[in-house]
Amino acid sequence: MKIRVDYDLCEGNAVCMKLCPEVFEVGDDDRARVINKNPGEDLRAKVEAAVRRCPRQALAIED
Amino acid sequence: MDALSTATHAGPGARSAALDAINLTDADVYVPGVPHELYKRLRHEAPVFWHTAQADGPGFWAITKYEDLVRISRDPRTFSSARRSALYRETEPEDLANMQLMMLNMDPPKHTRLRGLINKGFTPRMVALLELRIREAATKIIDAVADKGECDFVANIAAELPLQVIAEMMGIPQADRHMIFDWSNQLIGIDDPDYGGSLETGKQVSMQMYMYANQLAVERKDKAGDDLISVLMNAELDGEKLTELEFDLFFLLLAVAGNETTRNLISGGMLALIEHPDERAKLIADPSRIASGVEEMLRWVSPVMHFRRTAMRDVEIRGQKIREGDKVMIYYISANRDEEIFPEPYRFDVGRTPNEHVAFGIGEHFCLGSNLARMEIRVMFEEVLRRLPDIELAGPAARLRSNFINGIKRMPVRFTPERQRSGAGA
Numbered sequence: 001m002k003i004r005v006d007y008d009l010c011e012g013n014a015v016c017m018k019l020c021p022e023v024f025e026v027g028d029d030d031r032a033r034v035i036n037k038n039p040g041e042d043l044r045a046k047v048e049a050a051v052r053r054c055p056r057q058a059l060a061i062e063d
Numbered sequence: 064m065d066a067l068s069t070a071t072h073a074g075p076g077a078r079s080a081a082l083d084a085i086n087l088t089d090a091d092v093y094v095p096g097v098p099h100e101l102y103k104r105l106r107h108e109a110p111v112f113w114h115t116a117q118a119d120g121p122g123f124w125a126i127t128k129y130e131d132l133v134r135i136s137r138d139p140r141t142f143s144s145a146r147r148s149a150l151y152r153e154t155e156p157e158d159l160a161n162m163q164l165m166m167l168n169m170d171p172p173k174h175t176r177l178r179g180l181i182n183k184g185f186t187p188r189m190v191a192l193l194e195l196r197i198r199e200a201a202t203k204i205i206d207a208v209a210d211k212g213e214c215d216f217v218a219n220i221a222a223e224l225p226l227q228v229i230a231e232m233m234g235i236p237q238a239d240r241h242m243i244f245d246w247s248n249q250l251i252g253i254d255d256p257d258y259g260g261s262l263e264t265g266k267q268v269s270m271q272m273y274m275y276a277n278q279l280a281v282e283r284k285d286k287a288g289d290d291l292i293s294v295l296m297n298a299e300l301d302g303e304k305l306t307e308l309e310f311d312l313f314f315l316l317l318a319v320a321g322n323e324t325t326r327n328l329i330s331g332g333m334l335a336l337i338e339h340p341d342e343r344a345k346l347i348a349d350p351s352r353i354a355s356g357v358e359e360m361l362r363w364v365s366p367v368m369h370f371r372r373t374a375m376r377d378v379e380i381r382g383q384k385i386r387e388g389d390k391v392m393i394y395y396i397s398a399n400r401d402e403e404i405f406p407e408p409y410r411f412d413v414g415r416t417p418n419e420h421v422a423f424g425i426g427e428h429f430c431l432g433s434n435l436a437r438m439e440i441r442v443m444f445e446e447v448l449r450r451l452p453d454i455e456l457a458g459p460a461a462r463l464r465s466n467f468i469n470g471i472k473r474m475p476v477r478f479t480p481e482r483q484r485s486g487a488g489a
Contacts, residue, residue, distance in 0.1 A: 055425060055433065
């Protein structure tokens, strides 16, 4: 799974980090970073939840 | 309205005649309460519904399903906030250019850049830094009424906190905050005679706010700080600073958005707890559940009931052909009762999980103040439920006459004075 963050939209709401801390981290720069560049299928449900719940819809899965 | 109740067993012809009678735009319809039955009917029978033209505007598509609202919100290139603004009211051509200077009424890429100017002030991290000050403000607010045994919940409790917080963030002197309160009422309540409502009043009030904003800007010019006004004045867009008018309109948006909506959530949330004593008891017994309660209040109240978009091209939703230029109204108040998303949507449940409501919208225009609002509301209910736990209505709540904002103007309440409570046994 490859994950893309649209930095025009990401504002550091950190919903992604809350739902899937294995993959997303929001630091002092208030931007989400993908810390696991190629997560396994076991994380798909959580990643999809993060994509769906991002308030600004800044995330996308690129398979 | 009688036609609706008799149409349930009639054939398709009578049903469509009954649907034609639906009017979501009549502000009087909202005075007794949000017309949930109308929205429910549309979700079930005509989820992409062509609403007939009214005296104040053309026909439009009424979008009542959650999934469709999300789809539309995520696609600003197809569904524009700029073309005819994001508001229900039709804008005169001479006013549209000014409206489009406000972030609410912009599309990407202009929206993206303007939003990027101030969003750093509203991140969860920044808001967390404010918690102490917010709690101090909430404490003082309750202090002022705690021994009186009664008050107007709206004026004395719900309205005060958001006013104080946004004034603090914008560096507006505390002494001026009630001016902002009055102006904001007049702008949002232009449908409601109680607030001196009229479009003319709205224009006059806007002018007064612009003058105030300019004065603040002048005072701040040589003393740049990290308050929002200083940030705005020093901000640059496309290598240029905000014009005076852009600054004024921005101030207007923040002074209204940061004030009215949060106030109405706190009032509406309190009313929901009063009407659902079992749910209130859960929060009193375990204050750690208040955050979850706040999410349910957001879903339940949905203070901003709708926004508007304009189609930029022909597009089809659920088989309905939306034409380029068509007016499209997206109803958050309905999406947040969508039976396909929320089991038992008409049940107020402070423990509701998941609770993926769209009270703050979703996508580009997702509410910039959402984290601040959540903080204010949570802190306020922590204080109210701890210090005035038996608060109850002392008279009926008076609702705002508006098809846009789900608001409460007055809510007389009574409670055991704090001094008496602390004298009682443990």
